[in-house]
Amino acid sequence: MISTRRQFIKISGLGFGGAAIAASSVKLAHGAGLFGSDDDEQFNDLKNKRFPTYCEVCFWKCAGWTHTNDKGEIQKILGNDKDPHCYGRLCPRGTGGLGMYQDEDRLKTPLIREEKNGKQVFREASWEEALDLIAEKFNKIKAEDGAESIALLKHGTPGKHFEHLFEAFGSETVGEPAYAQCRGPREAGFAATFGSWIGSPEPTDIRDTKCLVLIGSHIGENMHNSQVQEMAQAIDNGACIITVDPRLSTAASKSKFWLPIKPATDIALLLSWMNVLIYEDLLDLNHIKDNTYGFEQLKEHVRNFTPEWAYNITNIKPDQIRKTAYEMANAAPAVIIHPGRHVAWYGDDTQRERAMAILNGLLGSWGKRGGFYLKEGFKLPSYPHPAYPHPKWTWRDLAKDYPLAGMGLTQEVIRASIPEEAGEHKVKAWLVVGTNVKKSIPHQDLVNRAIEALDFLVVVDTMPMDIVGFADVVLPECTYLERYDGIRSATNREPSIALRMPAVPPKYESKPGWWIAKQIGERMGVGEYFDYEDFSEVLDWQLQQIGSSLEEMQDIGVKNLKRKSGSLYFAEGEKVNLPTNSGKIELYSTELAAKGFDPMPKYTPHAEPEEGFYRLIYGRAPMHTFSRTANNPHLTDLKDKNTLWMNPKVAKLWGFETDEEVYLKNQDGVITSFPIAIRVTERIRWDAVYMIHGFGHTNKKLSRAYGKGACDTEMITNVKVDPIMGGTGMRENFVTFIKDNGKGTKA
């Protein structure tokens, strides 16, 4: 949708100021001289240097070593053996991370939107000018509407620098797609049961489990590094894997039981499992008595949810339901009903996650070996800065319709940016960093209207993603390989810290996120919150406080610390004391009841596709992180577009063959911008089609990603919002296939 107010500007030929880079499209071998041998000394690591870093290609943040060759170029990135996120093995995206650095399509200079001959274009600008303009606009909005009206939409490590900046100048209006569009429902569901969030990485003790149950989770296609590694270990140990998925995912193909469930009926299956476990006496009643609250209510609640009842709804035979329940009971407490990660599906997702949490609670896996370990993190002391001011309103006020929302809801920030939709709090400007909101947020209609209405839009990114074309000011950030960032300190079995340091200087005119935040901060009068010249000073100070130093971390990369919070697991027979209202595992959720929601999950049928339409389901590929890697040459070599998985029966019905291209049209009449190639495969049900998310890019400057595949976000116009925490369910969208998209372009 092209708005007259803010036109999408195709970045063509601009942003190429700065050092000219001769990017040849063929990477050639070193040392293949006329009389040279094929034993090439350049690969002798003893001559190369290595710098510690942690990966930014996805949120797993595996620590690794960036190896440079004797020309100072990045040769390869290997994992850090001591890192509990990756154990020395990076995933394909991390291994291919140097492609982000080498990508000649990168943003190179700051860009400012201006009107020229009636058209809106970007012109290159100096950092001074760009930063001055941003500060001027932000200061103006702060004076007129309040700092709260400036919103931050973020993802990843650079987001932390800008969150600090925003809190410094008085705004807590923040949102990240990773919450409401992704894992939000499971945090609310598990918190209502066990009193704490799942968090990242998930504290699932997969390597020691005897039974791993995946509800739609596609470990192996999602490359959650240590989860995949541990699943492989579980396979080696002969663990039983049960996968509930309408599609034969990779994990399903390695499962002892694959339950090819009818989409949108998972809660029925989960309830019937509870029925079997309870009524066939498969539970440890001591554990139930000592550690749970609300068993009697639950028992009554699931009385009629028999496997026979579930069979009608889910298409899974009763004996399969029973067999899998027996497997889980046998393995208990070394059983994991995996919470999944992207769980915003149908709008009742918190309740589905509640059902999964209840099953874990019944089987006693929380805090047990082979179930969920008791994770521990490490909080580094904050670099000293003045206290943050108190904003008059925050993201909480925007999310007040959703009682259990634990983080900013992006769609509410977006809604508040549209004058007709906003409530009493209005958002006037955005700073978007590290997230391509044109692809990550469903209901693009809302996003487009918001972008149109904003007074000012700043985008900080490394690549010319779709959102960049709508910015007023574009700031090129350098990649993670070229900068310092905060110390990584995530929760795990043992706490650990990891250092990120630059292996090469920033390319072109790009700058690190911390520098950009500091520069804006100084221009907005909050320079005292950035009392350092280089971010390495902050890191050194923090590390000195805990008995380490920047020098030590530069040498070792990762430091594993001792646990302080007690044992990794509850002791045998130990009575749990959890941060819930009752102190126990809440099978009946007092928190949900208090807020007026169902204290125990119910099955509600969801909409089904009409004739000729198919449910659109989407997922990940192990070699991509959606938009972020869609242009990375190493990874486009592996997969450069998505395809539409279609059951052979459906293909026969429509007369389609593999590699044939079609446009998708959804139930609201929206048609995809680009066609997609069909893959006829037995791996998918006949009532659904599947595609990988993150393709179909519209920015021509992404030379390897432009026009490749189709964008599923365009098809997600029917958003089912979870009333408990505001999650945006995306799987109730149905598509049909057309050859002619009505714009004169035939597939």
Added chain:
Amino acid sequence: MKEVLFASGRNIPNVDPQLHAWHWPIPVYLFLGGLAAGLLFFASYYTIIGKEKEMPAVTKWAPFFVPIALVVGLGALFYDLTNKLFFWRLYTTIRIESPMSWGAWALMIITPLSFLWIASYFKEIFPNWSWKFDFLEKIMDWVTENRKVMAWILLPMSIILGIYTGILLSAFNARPLWNNSILGPLFLVSGLSTAAALITWISKDAHERHLFTKIDLVLIATELFILTHMFMGFQAGPSVQQEAAFLLNGGEFTVVFWVFVVILGLVFPAILEISELIGYKVPVAVPAMLVIIGGLVFRFVMVEAGQITRYLY
């Protein structure tokens, strides 16, 4: 349904989706090599048994095609190399297990000898020809006197040249269409046949023409017999070979193979040649040209189809 695909985006030029590493230069060379081999075989045989005077086309005129064919053929091969600067490495070693190495060395011997052969006839054809240098005159005189020595060398070498191209292909056990032991003799016979056809075309002597028409007929019959044998071998072989045979016998190469190679390249010329022998007036160029073109098309079909056949996927 069975689905096999590359999940890592593999798309190597000339290998995916189907192998196509050898392009037109290879069948061109195979054809020219076979033709040259046949011409040299007949030339040296008839020289050895002392029939040079009676067979002028065979021993004097036809050999003029040999250096041209070899130079063009080798030029095509050189053009096909992807690492041309290192071509001389071929001549730094002999690898017994590599038919291509035999070929390289055989050509190393045959090519200069074929130049010498036609050079030895220059004085006969151009009476005023002089070799300019004294030592050259002496050498050429000796050569012309002792043409039989060259013939004795060229006789086995020409057989090697004719047969090694087939053996080269049949040594690729990865390509089911080629991997049969009949291919060597088949290529040799085909080469001899094209040579015989060329000789009938250029010969001005009726007796010579007649003889070689008969020889060509025998060779065509032999070729048809070997082809039948080859197909029977495919049918009796593993499924990959049956699929390979299907390419020629029902698949995409059926028309080209049966029409241009078998009917127009073998059967029809044979009929024409028989009619000629019986007494009908047939323009000699027609069957000769058909046999020669048939030989070329046959090489193209074998090289193209062979690369498509495979064991995996």
Added chain:
Amino acid sequence: MRYGMAIDTLKCVGCGDCVVACQTENNVPFGYCRDWITETIDGTYPQVELEFRSERCNHCENSPCVRCCPTGASHIVEGGIVVVTADKCIGCSACIESCPYDARYTHPLGHVDKCTFCHHVRDYKQTTACSAVCPTSCIYFGDLDNPKSEVSMILKNRKFKDLAPEAGTKPQIFYLI
């Protein structure tokens, strides 16, 4: 000393890490690959089987590519590893035609290239780039002649197959099934 691999298809998720790691370790040009992932699916929904395989040059014992090379560029070094000496290769593509696994390709610089079992790093890192990076640790690399090596032990304990045995090249990569 004979190097070989055992690759566990039960663990391989087809992520392509082995492909990227090989690319950055060995400077494989974009558009080419020394190893690749093959996905095979059989059956009818919902009785479907899926197998992922990480494939590469099998460093065959009876290697047709070494036999047919006219210059000796394609040769076998210690451990049975098949390598190509770039400046002896004339680019005749005979070896490419002779490989039943399509493991070889013509490098943009002109010579023929393929997996070398990372033999350039053998001194200090006893394994290959792909084996070292695989997140599921499904690639076992080692000495098949040593009965105590990890790869020999796992082949003793598990069922396995090799690819296209009827091509007769005696491949040294075995897929655990």
